Amino acid sequence: MALKFCAHCATELVWQIESGRERPVCPQCGFVVYRNPAPVGLIVATQDDKVLLVHRVNPPLGGYWAPPTGYIEMDESIEEGTARETKEETGLDVAVDKLLGLYSRANVGVMIAAFAGRIIGGAIAFDKKEVDAVQFFARDELPRQSAPTTGKLIDLWFYELVQEIFSALRAHGERVLKFSSGE
């Protein structure tokens, strides 16, 4: 639990029962800290049957290839946020076509909506603070990556999700990719 002080009045928070479980509560103004997983959008975006991946710089999974992902902001839909993050990470414009799955796990702090999509414009350009390579991979050339041996629960969980997506693409690629071409 990172929050120690009230975000509104800076009084030290105390743990007490609120709406059925112990939560940090401000004894001064009554503010209650509800902790919820943050929504993240991920996209399996394709062009000419190849899958767009980014080589991540930062945790979780820094140093690994993964589909573009990002946190959704309050003033956008999850599809809009996924497209925006993809543009920021890769320079490419994507159409977000279909929800492939919604992934969550206790105590990782995020829930990930994985979409299929298509490249519809833009050119590869990226900020090296977030990703240090952007590349299209054929389904039978998707990177083989070993599991992280250090890091947090979220690193391993995100790794497993990326592995699951890669496995699905290798095994059922045509079907997954058909989602992305809207057929």
Ligand SMILES: [Zn+2]
């Ligand atoms: Zn307060």
